[in-house]
Amino acid sequence: MPKTRLDTARIRAARRLIAPVFRDTPLYRCEALEPELGCAVSVKLETANPVRSFKARGTEVAATRLAGQGRPAVVCASAGNLGQALAWSGRRRGLDVTVVASRFATAAKLDRVRALGARLELVDGDHETARRRAAAIARSDGIRLLEDSLDLETCEGAATIGLELVDASPSFDAVLIALGGGALATGIGHVLKEMAPGVEVICVQPLGAPALTLSWRERRVVTTGTTRTIADGVAGRCPIPAVLADLLVVADDAVLVTEASIVTGMRLLLDRAGLVAEPSAALGIAAVLEDRDRFAGRHVATVVCGGNVDPAAHRRWTGGR
Missing domain, CATH: 3.40.50.1100 (Rossmann fold)
Known part of the structure; x- marks a missing residue:
């Protein structure tokens, strides 16, 4: 093919x-x-x-590789599921995880991101706004941006x-x-x-x-x-x-x-x-x-x-x- x-x-x-x-x-x-x-x-x-x-299948791969490279921090934009998965995978490997989400995202998903130990930043606007903010954080802090579907x-x-x-x-x-x-x-x-x-x-x-x-x-x-x-x-x-x-x-x-x-x-x-x-x-x-x-x-x-x-x-x- x-x-x-x-x-x-x-x-x-x-x-x-x-x-x-x-x-x-x-x-x-x-x-x-x-x-x-x-x-x-x-x-x-x-x-x-x-x-x-299903999102943890991807975050498990990403977090394992980041930990192996000695890169301790990662940020993503999420409607909730990717953020939960990255928080779970990152916590297991000692990574500092930041999740950016719309403040209008499902509250149950956001609560779970927090419970899993990630730093959560909420933005006004939709998921595309969150994507732009996550990219800005990655640039300013010099950390890995995990972009769903692109990576x-x-x-x-x-x-x-x-x-x-x-x-x-x-x-x-x-x-x-x-x-x-x-x-x-x-x-x-x-x-x-x-x-x-x-x-x-x-x-x-x-x-x-x-x-x-x-x-x-x-x-x-x-x-x-x-x-x-x-x-x-x-x-x-x-x-x-x-x-x-x-x-x-x-x-x-x-x-x-x-x-x-x-x-x-x-x-x-x-x-x-x-x-x-x-x-x-x-x-x-x-x-x-x-x-x-x-x-x-x-x-x-x-x-x-x-x-x-x-x-x-x-x-x-x-x-x-």
Whole structure:
């Protein structure tokens, strides 16, 4: 296949740097979801770990390498999940971690960043504002900036999920992957295209935060002015050109879904599978809900990529008490 920035040998090496608690996560066929979706569905559960998201696969790689290089400090911008993961990985290796986030980010995620010992700086504005501030801190303090999706540790750490999907039996017809900054999609997509090219790689993004999907469709970077989605973990506005170039190689399709379908997906994951999923983690289910005919008779896998959600908001969205 055409080249991406990723390398399968490095991905295999990265897997050895990740704490066992984040590897070999549950992957199982969830028959309780199938009557509603009209197809065979397997879920790859990335929430049953200390930070309740897939992000630590990348931060484990980055933190291990930073510690080995004698670099004691790192900063990142985060909507919450990357910050938690970097705080966990950094604390384990004695790193000084700073996380920059929007003050409008999910409070439960921010509280967890603090609890894990990171220095948290809040900014007015959205995630793109936080990215600019994190870059400024890195320059002024002379420390490492870990930029999600741009830095290969984040992509190749996420790509280890792809290795685990490829090892599954039976294989899948399609894998549905949440699309935000692009690390998860390009990482898993790279592995699937190299090792299981018959599997369709479908990226899913909210209609209210469509920048990378629009960029994939137009084959050029498309930025958006605002985002309007409950799926804060994928609500970027300014795609990274190098990430788009990788996505153009590995993605077979990129689709947009409505907020209503995301909420229904969260409700189904809770009611039928007993899973608390944040909105970004329900994007794959939402994609099937919106196009049942496309997936009828097929076996799809979806990555439940995070479970960090405000409890009151989750109850409101899913109809719980």
